[in-house]
Amino acid sequence: MSNADIYHEMIVDYSRNPVNYGKIEDHDVTFHDSNPLCGDSIDIDLKIADNKVTDIKFHGKGCAICMACSSVLTEITKGKNLEEVRKIEKNDILSELGLEHLQAVRIKCALLSLKVLKSALYTYLADHLDDSQDIDKLKEDAASLY
Amino acid sequence: MSNADIYHEMIVDYSRNPVNYGKIEDHDVTFHDSNPLCGDSIDIDLKIADNKVTDIKFHGKGCAICMACSSVLTEITKGKNLEEVRKIEKNDILSELGLEHLQAVRIKCALLSLKVLKSALYTYLADHLDDSQDIDKLKEDAASLY
Amino acid sequence: MQSTQSLFENLRKDFPILQRTVRDNKPLVYLDNASTTQKPNQVIDSISNYYQNHNANIHRAVYALAEESTEVYEAARDKIANFINIKNRQELIFVRGTTEAINLVAYAWGRPFIKEGDIIVTTEYEHHSNIVPWQLLTQEKGAKLEYIGMDDNGELILDDLDKYLATGKVKLVTFSLMSNVLGTISDVEKIIEKCKAVGVLTLIDGAQAVPHMKVDIEKLGCDFFAFSGHKMLGPTGIGVLWVRKSVLETMSPFHGGGDMIREVHKYETTWNDLPYKFEAGTPNIADVVGFGAAIDYLTKIGMDNVRAHEIELTKYALEKLSEVKGLHIYGTKDISKRGGVISFNFADVHPHDVAQIVDGEGVAIRSGHHCAQVLMERLNVAATSRASFYIYNTKEEIDVLINSLNKVAKVFKL
Amino acid sequence: MQSTQSLFENLRKDFPILQRTVRDNKPLVYLDNASTTQKPNQVIDSISNYYQNHNANIHRAVYALAEESTEVYEAARDKIANFINIKNRQELIFVRGTTEAINLVAYAWGRPFIKEGDIIVTTEYEHHSNIVPWQLLTQEKGAKLEYIGMDDNGELILDDLDKYLATGKVKLVTFSLMSNVLGTISDVEKIIEKCKAVGVLTLIDGAQAVPHMKVDIEKLGCDFFAFSGHKMLGPTGIGVLWVRKSVLETMSPFHGGGDMIREVHKYETTWNDLPYKFEAGTPNIADVVGFGAAIDYLTKIGMDNVRAHEIELTKYALEKLSEVKGLHIYGTKDISKRGGVISFNFADVHPHDVAQIVDGEGVAIRSGHHCAQVLMERLNVAATSRASFYIYNTKEEIDVLINSLNKVAKVFKL
Ligand SMILES: Cc1ncc(COP(=O)(O)O)c(C=O)c1O
Numbered sequence A, B: 001m002s003n004a005d006i007y008h009e010m011i012v013d014y015s016r017n018p019v020n021y022g023k024i025e026d027h028d029v030t031f032h033d034s035n036p037l038c039g040d041s042i043d044i045d046l047k048i049a050d051n052k053v054t055d056i057k058f059h060g061k062g063c064a065i066c067m068a069c070s071s072v073l074t075e076i077t078k079g080k081n082l083e084e085v086r087k088i089e090k091n092d093i094l095s096e097l098g099l100e101h102l103q104a105v106r107i108k109c110a111l112l113s114l115k116v117l118k119s120a121l122y123t124y125l126a127d128h129l130d131d132s133q134d135i136d137k138l139k140e141d142a143a144s145l146y
Numbered sequence C, D: 001m002q003s004t005q006s007l008f009e010n011l012r013k014d015f016p017i018l019q020r021t022v023r024d025n026k027p028l029v030y031l032d033n034a035s036t037t038q039k040p041n042q043v044i045d046s047i048s049n050y051y052q053n054h055n056a057n058i059h060r061a062v063y064a065l066a067e068e069s070t071e072v073y074e075a076a077r078d079k080i081a082n083f084i085n086i087k088n089r090q091e092l093i094f095v096r097g098t099t100e101a102i103n104l105v106a107y108a109w110g111r112p113f114i115k116e117g118d119i120i121v122t123t124e125y126e127h128h129s130n131i132v133p134w135q136l137l138t139q140e141k142g143a144k145l146e147y148i149g150m151d152d153n154g155e156l157i158l159d160d161l162d163k164y165l166a167t168g169k170v171k172l173v174t175f176s177l178m179s180n181v182l183g184t185i186s187d188v189e190k191i192i193e194k195c196k197a198v199g200v201l202t203l204i205d206g207a208q209a210v211p212h213m214k215v216d217i218e219k220l221g222c223d224f225f226a227f228s229g230h231k232m233l234g235p236t237g238i239g240v241l242w243v244r245k246s247v248l249e250t251m252s253p254f255h256g257g258g259d260m261i262r263e264v265h266k267y268e269t270t271w272n273d274l275p276y277k278f279e280a281g282t283p284n285i286a287d288v289v290g291f292g293a294a295i296d297y298l299t300k301i302g303m304d305n306v307r308a309h310e311i312e313l314t315k316y317a318l319e320k321l322s323e324v325k326g327l328h329i330y331g332t333k334d335i336s337k338r339g340g341v342i343s344f345n346f347a348d349v350h351p352h353d354v355a356q357i358v359d360g361e362g363v364a365i366r367s368g369h370h371c372a373q374v375l376m377e378r379l380n381v382a383a384t385s386r387a388s389f390y391i392y393n394t395k396e397e398i399d400v401l402i403n404s405l406n407k408v409a410k411v412f413k414l
């Protein structure tokens, strides 16, 4: 895959018209993180009811890859129950966009929002559960994404 | 000059039987310094009367070069007036012992006692004169020996 | 002029990496020189030669290799001192790079001298390495960090400096001689004049300046000066901190260890002479030697020629880039006030995406915050793309950049 | 055994400097390996190759060279982690050398955690780099520095440790795994057991140990561990600090600057993940790569073979040196408790004079205080001569040393 090929129609479109972009003022949980090396920065807000993600929005600054992946991630996440959200893996997003072979530096752009989502999730669970072992596992999950 | 040639009879003798080795309890000035790199360390005590060095002794730890040069230096110094002591140069000592071509690291062994003597002298002068410009020059002299 | 041009054409062959291709067999066009420069054979070989023939620890031993090693190490110090007109070699301390240099000052000068209520002044266009150490210091001491603002032309607003100096609380003014994002050359004469008038010390971050123009420390009149070897043909891992002797003599030691001591006893220690008091432990000997070789190389070209070459390239690049539709260039267009660093944004395309696509054409430019997030906030952008030049770059390479930007336009349908 | 011997005979050809002659055409006999070792072509070439083909700044850019450069840099981290059995690469911080590593701990852990009245325990046979940083810290904080004494055999008196631990005030025990003067291998298991029993942190100076024997950080159980690349075939300017994650997470940043931050704002900053939080500025990339090549080289030989080779040489040297009339050897004769470092004094001849005369025969040994003046005071000597071995040394070279000592005897009429 050549460098320019990464930027197919779908990615360019998502970058200009991201899906689920914005804030949820009465979110149940929100999380912010940034990529120390490139400066990409993402916030995700979640509404959660009955153990399900009923609404999700993201905002922040990032490259086309970051925006497209965040869009796809929020689309995948909306409506899922928390157990399903936990199980979302990096390839679920990358494959959706044909980015399986992205190089190491850009992987961090692609997965920043997944990291933020997982962090949001464990923040929520920590407040609402006391199954601490599981939370540690989730924390590790989030940290080991890249 | 090969390395072993440095160690002619005179140097070996001085190293075993240094001249003017010891302390002067009622010195008029004393100074201590050491060579940070090799650990050689020298004290010089001076008796001064009528602007003349009436007695001088040194003690400390050092290699044969250091001991021989300290011996020669004290021999040269004794009896000289302060103006003459000021004018003692490194070659006055090195040439006495045939050490003009000593390599850079060992030069510091050879000249440590001269540095201590000059420092002792400016300490004395600072206490007994107020010709501060001259003292600065002497200080520089001592510092620039090596 | 003819001969200078052929000088610059010829020197490319000294840089083996410039013969490389990247990605799909595209010739490398290296335009990230503000980040680090490539190295000529003369520098690479000087390091190999040191290890093959002279390697030994310095200063302490009497044997032949140690003597040679000490000699080449100290000779490099003299070369560097000479290059930027440092009169007293005791003032030149070897460090890992600009970052360590500034942190050394923050620890060894800042910790003893900065007190509650004091002010340290920096600028909005500093590199993180000239901001974060001062944040850490002022937070620890209850002092304040203030910023000289930047106007829309990318130049410092010196009225801000006047305002801070007027408080009488400023202890240090620290600024880069050239911005690593905008290329702005600071108005160093005015800044130092103002500071000197009220007896305030100045630190200059010379990381971007020393590689690209003649710098004369004596003439600048600052008190601290820092720069890195790897940004001027030298190896990674070596840089210089210069401190005016009268200030250096008041500073506490930084690292404790071998070589920086005079006498160590169990409960007290005395310090070695300058500059060794600040060079604890085995130094990066081989890279000091390599840095010396880089200085030789630049001296042979002549720093005025280096600057002239970069002015020519920068002019050409500014012209060509201005013609690209939708491309916005930051900073002044006045070539006399800027170096060969051009930051830009291209329509609504994120700099990472720009960099990625031009990389596909063999062009290496940087994208991101360039370790200058405070400046990004000031410019109100998340990031910029940045092309930066050095002695081996050519106008043809700038043409390749422009062509690759056209590819970006195509992909992003601009 | 046969094959190991030929292994060691063959590897000399990898070291170009060993083909050199010094002084009056004497073949070089390099016996100052405790100070720094020589470098094989594999290491020298890895550095050249990095600059010729992959040089770029790491971590931040998206272009091809930056990708390659980041990859080789981080691959070296993994190699080194693996070599000393560090399970979590986030715990491995690159520094200039052992001295910087220990100072980093004194600043980033010591300054926040050491309080008035606390005790830090070191030993009488430490290198200055494991004494002076603790003097500076304890003096600043009004804390106390205490020394574990050494018996006449050159071994630590662990009763002293018990005594200090019993006060309940000890916050850190710091010691070298192998003395750079006597070669003594510390009784690390006992020391760490005692400290762990009372929850006291331990720092190991591994500068002399890691190059010469298998070291397993996981098994040692200490909290901080430091060593230098240049003492184990690697380049100058690069070393490692390892800190147990649970401790590292409590530490303040050391240097502020690029790469160690997450987000920088004007008045506050957040930190990058480990280990980058402690690697500010452009690191010494090429020498990290070179260090990786040194690790490859040693791994191929096998550290058990390295140790076996040195035991053989040391045994032989101790035997031969014992036969020299008037020569006094310091430290234990028990070969299982010592490495290949032999300190001695020769009648009343000062070590500098010994070193100078043997240098005339091509033999490089160290003389002086070896950055261990506290130990010199303990031994009641001004200095010692020191011969130290590495993988390329041979018995024949030890014979040359012995012959050159006979020359000393002749000159000084012993
Ligand atoms: C035991 C010990 N610790 C620390 C050091 C200091 O290492 P470096 O000079 O590489 O910082 C040395 C070497 O000189 C040593 O032998």
Ligand SMILES: Cc1ncc(COP(=O)(O)O)c(C=O)c1O
Residues within 6 Å of the ligand: C034, C035, C096, C097, C098, C099, C100, C127, C129, C130, C176, C178, C179, C180, C205, C207, C208, C228, C239, C371, D258, D280, D281, D282, D283
């Ligand atoms: C202006 C400026 N200051 C400081 C630095 C930091 O230099 P280094 O990374 O070599 O420590 C840089 C380079 O990144 C720079 O451009």
